[in-house]
Amino acid sequence: MRLFSPQQLAQNAFCPQDYEQLAESYLEKGLFAYLSGGSGQEHSLADNRKAFHEIQLNSRLLNDVSKGSSELTLFNQTLAAPILLAPVAYQSLVDPQGEIATAQAAKTSGIGSVVSTLSSQSLEKVAQAAPPCKLFQLYLQNDDAANQALINRAVEAGYQAIMITLDTSVQSVSLKARRLGFVLHQQVEAVNLRDYDHNQNPTGKTLFQGLMAQAPNWQSLGNWIKQSPIPVWVKGVMHPDDAIQLKQMGVTGIVVSNHGGRALDNSPSPLRVLPAIRKAVGKDFTILMDSGIRDGYDVFKALAMGANAVMLGRLQIYALAVGGAVGVAHMLKLLIEELHLCMALTGCKNLTDIRADKLFIQPTQIQQSL
Ligand SMILES: Cc1cc2nc3c(=O)[nH]c(=O)nc-3n(C[C@H](O)[C@H](O)[C@H](O)COP(=O)(O)O)c2cc1C
Structure with a gap:
């Protein structure tokens, strides 16, 4: 069911996850499978949720949280909550305004947003609607001139940083979507790449001789970090050694992510590797995390x-x-309210109070990594 007025939204969605059921009932089956699905047999997709369920919270009494706040300063901008909208490709699949609409919602809600290389609205148009905390997500192209041009365009448009995604040199569309006959390429256009040759595997070669022969490597990443006039982030980090190397190379921050279970199937939930990565890079290095977040409690746990x-x-x-x-803004309102409730009942006045001692973890589970 497509809902438009704030009243309709308030009568049908009571928590962020309600939007998933509503979307499933409204969208065509193949499209919903493409959006919701993961790669391979979806083991990572399942683990992304399982890891959050394995952790519980310690309720704490009598702390004064009367002046509580979930504000965070990122890129010299104050966010109302420690949340950014992740880069999600081809948003015109579900809404004609696409990335412009999600950017507007992020702005209204006081959070940050990241626009994908594969956005269906141009990165320049999205920048105009986006909040002050805005990043451009870059999929490195085979053509250096195209990469340079994309970085220049992002700088010109006012993005604060480049977020390079490195976990999907090879990407496989959900098997469920394929079985339902969903074919992405017939429905979308990567408008940002219109002027460049972006066929990643023109000769139809095998994986190692084709895609992987052109994939970025440590050296090419190093060059882009040096050449970018604005800070560079890396998305898709899942190992402490990679995190350490990236920090040494000068990236400003990393996103611990398995691409929402859409990259390497059988990789663990990012939540499981997060503590070891935090330990490796130290407390002052900025880490974002995604994959599997569905409510305010999950934000707290991350x-x-x-x-x-x-x-x-x-x-x-x-x-x-x-x-x-309006739907995205409403979902964010519900999510931030849940985060606040969770902070209040665990006795956390601000984000720095949200530490591992607020978690109740069954001894046999993730505890060893903390
Ligand atoms: C439909 C879809 C498209 C995506 N497109 C991109 C993209 O263009 N670039 C990128 O870095 N990540 C992309 N991602 C991954 C997200 O940025 C994010 O890592 C992931 O969705 C987080 O997991 P969650 O969906 O469980 O919140 C996409 C994810 C989905 C579901």
Whole structure:
């Protein structure tokens, strides 16, 4: 069901996850499978939720939280909550305004947003609607001139940083979507790449001789870090050694992410590797985390496990499909209210109070990594 007015939204969505059910009932089956699905047999997709369920919270009494706040300063901007909208490709699949609508919702809600290389609205148009805390997500192209041009355009348009995604040199569309006959390329255009040759595998060569022969490596990443006039982030980090190397190379921050279970299947939930990565890079290095966040409690858990902030992928696209920009803003309102409730009942006045001692973890589970 597509909902438009704030009243309709308030009568049908009572928590952020309600948007998933509403989107499923409204969207065509193949499209919903493409959005909701993961790669391979979806083991990572399942673990992204399981890891959050394995952690519980310690209720704490009598702390004064009367002047509580979930504000966070990132890029010299104050965010109302430690949340950014993740880069999600081709948003016009679910809403004609696409990335412009999600950027508007992020701005209204006082959070940050990241626009994808594969956005269906141009990065320049999205920048005009976006909040002050805005990043451009870059999929490095085979053509250096195209990469340079994309970085220049992002700087010109006022993005504060480049977020390079490195976990999907090879990407596989959900098997469920394929079985339902969903074909992405017939429905979308990567408008940002219109002027460049962006066929990643023109000769149809095998994986190692084709895609992987052109994939970025440590050296090419190093060059882009040096050449970028604005800070560079890396998205898709899942190992402490990679995190250490990236920090040494000069990236400003990392996103611990398995691409919402859409990259390497059988990789663990990012929540499980987050504490070891935090330990490796130290407390002052900025870490974002995504994959599997569906409510305010999950945001709290991610922060307590070591993230400075989180990003939302599917929640954003479901809310966009159901209610456009107003839907995304409503979903964010519900999510931030849940985070506040969770902070109040665990006795956390601000984000720095959200630490591992607020978590109750069954001894046999994730505790060893803390
Ligand atoms: C439909 C869809 C498209 C995505 N497109 C991109 C993209 O263009 N670039 C990127 O870095 N990540 C992309 N992602 C991954 C998200 O940025 C994010 O890592 C992931 O969705 C987080 O998991 P969640 O959906 O469980 O919140 C996409 C995810 C989905 C579901």
